[in-house]
Amino acid sequence: MQDSLKLLHSSIQAIHPLSEEDWNALAQIWKPFEARRKEIITASGETERYLYFVVEGVQRIYYLDDQNREATLAFTYPPSFGGVIDSQLLETPSRYYYETLTPSRFIRATFVDFKPLAEQRQGIERMLRKGLTQTLSGILERLVEVQCFSSEEKFRKLLQRSPHILQLVPHKYLANYLGIDPTNFSKLVNKVKI
Secondary structure (H helix, E strand, O other): OHHHHHHHHHHHHHHOOOOHHHHHHHHOOOEEEEEOOOOEEEOOOOEOOEEEEEEEOOEEEEEEOOOOOEEEEEEEOOOEEEOOHHHHHHOOEOOOEEEEOOOEEEEEEEHHHHHHHHHHOHHHHHHHHHHHHHHHHHHHHHHHHHHHOOHHHHHHHHHHHOOOHHHHOOHHHHHHHHOOOHHHHHHHHHHOOO
């Protein structure tokens, strides 16, 4: 647990440095959690109750439409935060699934514990706001890629952002994430010099 908290601490400090008092208060609310491969941690229709911090493994957030078509929206892996954050913060049922792709270890905090800390401690609130702003910026950048970039440009951009992703995530999920046919994705893997 101590190693997980150290990893969390360095990730938080990179977003917004916390005072020792704020960090000590925040560190108290995290508990270890493990999940098997291909386990749905949060399902559509459930309200997300936890903020996850990924210590080990790879997960994805995806949407399932009424025709059972999947749209992979995001991947999480160490060291990053995970979960269906809009469901948690808005306290509404999730429209998305949060699933492990590999066996995974986390530390997680309940929203019931996290919310009062963010409301009472300005440093934690600022860290949350900065983290959400960075996430929103990444989402907007991804929307531009989805709407304006060719398949090869999307593939290259993904590799620039996360050069190790081809080794972490099964290619069928990466193809889905990029909105590329799996056969064309395989061609890109062989064509594009990494």
